[in-house]
Structures are given as C-alpha cells and as structure tokens.
Amino acid sequence: MSNRRDFIKNAALGTLGFSTILSCENLVKEEELAPYHAIKTPKKPLIISTWNHGLPANEETWKQLKNGKSAIDAMEAGMRIPEADPKVRSVGYGGYPDREGKVTLDACIMDHNSNCGSVSYLQGIKHPISVAKKVMQNTPHVMLSGQGALQFTLSEGFKEENLLTAEAETDWKKWMEESKYKPVINMENHDTISMLVIDENGNISGSCTTSGAAWKMHGRVGDSPIIGAGLFLDNEVGAAAATGLGEAVIRTAGSAMVVELMRQGKSPLEACKEIVERIFTKHKNHKDMEYLQVGFIAINKNGEHAGYSLRSGFNYAVADAEYGNRMEDAKFKIAE
Numbered sequence: 001m002s003n004r005r006d007f008i009k010n011a012a013l014g015t016l017g018f019s020t021i022l023s024c025e026n027l028v029k030e031e032e033l034a035p036y037h038a039i040k041t042p043k044k045p046l047i048i049s050t051w052n053h054g055l056p057a058n059e060e061t062w063k064q065l066k067n068g069k070s071a072i073d074a075m076e077a078g079m080r081i082p083e084a085d086p087k088v089r090s091v092g093y094g095g096y097p098d099r100e101g102k103v104t105l106d107a108c109i110m111d112h113n114s115n116c117g118s119v120s121y122l123q124g125i126k127h128p129i130s131v132a133k134k135v136m137q138n139t140p141h142v143m144l145s146g147q148g149a150l151q152f153t154l155s156e157g158f159k160e161e162n163l164l165t166a167e168a169e170t171d172w173k174k175w176m177e178e179s180k181y182k183p184v185i186n187m188e189n190h191d192t193i194s195m196l197v198i199d200e201n202g203n204i205s206g207s208c209t210t211s212g213a214a215w216k217m218h219g220r221v222g223d224s225p226i227i228g229a230g231l232f233l234d235n236e237v238g239a240a241a242a243t244g245l246g247e248a249v250i251r252t253a254g255s256a257m258v259v260e261l262m263r264q265g266k267s268p269l270e271a272c273k274e275i276v277e278r279i280f281t282k283h284k285n286h287k288d289m290e291y292l293q294v295g296f297i298a299i300n301k302n303g304e305h306a307g308y309s310l311r312s313g314f315n316y317a318v319a320d321a322e323y324g325n326r327m328e329d330a331k332f333k334i335a336e
C-alpha cells in the first residue's frame, strides 16, 4: 500500500512523479514540494552527474567510495571514464575540436571545504580533471590556463598525446565545408559531464570536465572551469552544476545562484528552475536565444536532487544505495 511514508521516501530519492509531470511547463505544485523539505536523513552516498555518460562515471565513483577513497579521488576516477572514451564527443579524448581543429579542455573540482582547482584551455592532456585536482592540491592558486597550465601539467608527470580522433577530425572537416559558427546544442556537440557527490559523512563535493562547445573560437573558455558558473557548492547548503551554452551560464553566475537560492530555502528543483527562468528572461532578445540550451543539476544537504533545463532532452544519472545507478529525465521549460 502506498502511504505517506512511501511518498516521502520516494520524494527523497527524487523518483516522485517524473512521468506524470514531465511535459508540463509549470512542473511543481506547492503540495508536492512540502515533503521534499521534510526529509532530514538522506541515504548516503549519493552521486548525480549529467547526461548518459554520467552512468559509467557514477559507477566508478561509487566503486571507489565503497573502497574507502575520498570523494575527490572517487570523483576523479569516475570522471576519467568519459574523458578516456573516444565515443564521448564532448569530453576529453575524442571530444570535438574548436574551429581550428584543436581540442581544448576545461575542468574543475571542488571539495567540501571549498578548496578548488581548475584548468582551462588545456591541450594534449587526456585527463584535465586530474590536472584540476593537482592545481587544487599542489598550487596556491585556483585556476591555471593555457601554456602555463600545460607546463604545470607536464611538471606533474602527465604525458602529452593527440586527443583528436579520426572520427572527430572527419566531423570537423565536414563542419569546415560550411564553416558557419552556429553552436547548436545537442548530444553530438555540447555535453559536459558535471558530477555532484554526497559522501558517507554527508560532505558535498563536485566536479566538471569538458571539451566545451564544438567548433568554438580558438581560445574560448566556457563555464565549466569557472567556479560559480559551471560548478558551485557550499557544504552547509548544497551543490549545483551546469551544462549547455556556457556563455549564458557565465553571464548569470548560474551554479552559484542555484546554491544561493537553496540557502534561502528553495528545493534543488525550485532553485534550478528559477535560474533557468532567469537565464531565459535575460536572453529573450539576445542573439544566442536561437540555440540557447542550459541545464542544471543540484543536490542539497538533505540528499534531495533535481535537474532542470530550458529545453527538453536533458537527463542525468543518479546513484544511491536503494535504487542503484539509473537515468532520470530533467524537468524543463520548453518541450521540443
């Protein structure tokens, strides 16, 4: 028999009502939100990460956490899976290049003490997430970029390699035939992996890694390595991370704003939705609106999680002890 306790339990696991409310614009009713706020004892650990490549990343992170690794080390191991996968066209090796045919990578990582490390515009290094971790642990800085980042990376013992696969090169050459910079956002060209974790101790950490927007201008850096834009967390409150058009996320300090709204008492879903609405409003008359897609994932200290995007089609992977590792569709504003 389904009762209020089940309802609350399901709500805590984020499985409540997804199929019934998926296609409505205004997705959350007040009475549905109340039980979310009531949950105080989350199941730990909890891992969420963007897009389908989040599944294998979650799986590895879960395994590492269970083997006693810290959340940072476990996340790093998880993120290295899509970074090394040549079939993932938006992250690491096999990622689509910029308009000059160069694969340039952005990544960041943040722990529950607000330590963070970030690397941007890195070339020839397969695992930027590991470099971001080294920046956090072995330098007095938060961000390293370009040539200096590469110099640091090599000094840490990483090896340079070619990240442009034959398949990505073929697609780039095809794009070159028209050579029209139009960053259409879809699964093929624009899917950062961002991951948020609550560990066994209830501490929150997060990370992002990406090859950024396909066919971007050479030198372009997106939101993903920018703490506050592509990723933000406050261990007292929760965490948020972004995917989609980085320029729009940077303009609105997206992830930091989601966390700030949660601090004010909004649930992860309410907070993500409000910031997506804000981005929509700010971009209504903007040249980027034609292809604008943004999505956020968020978790709070209570173990509630959510994903919300401007346009339909965004999903995220969730791993917890009760339901395992599975995909959930994010809610959205505009059905396409």
Ligand code: ASP
Residues within 6 Å of the ligand: 090, 189, 190, 191, 192, 210, 211, 212, 213, 221, 222, 223, 224, 242, 243, 244, 245, 246, 247
């Ligand atoms: N946000 C990333 C960027 O603009 C891309 C993505 O999410 O796929 O670089």
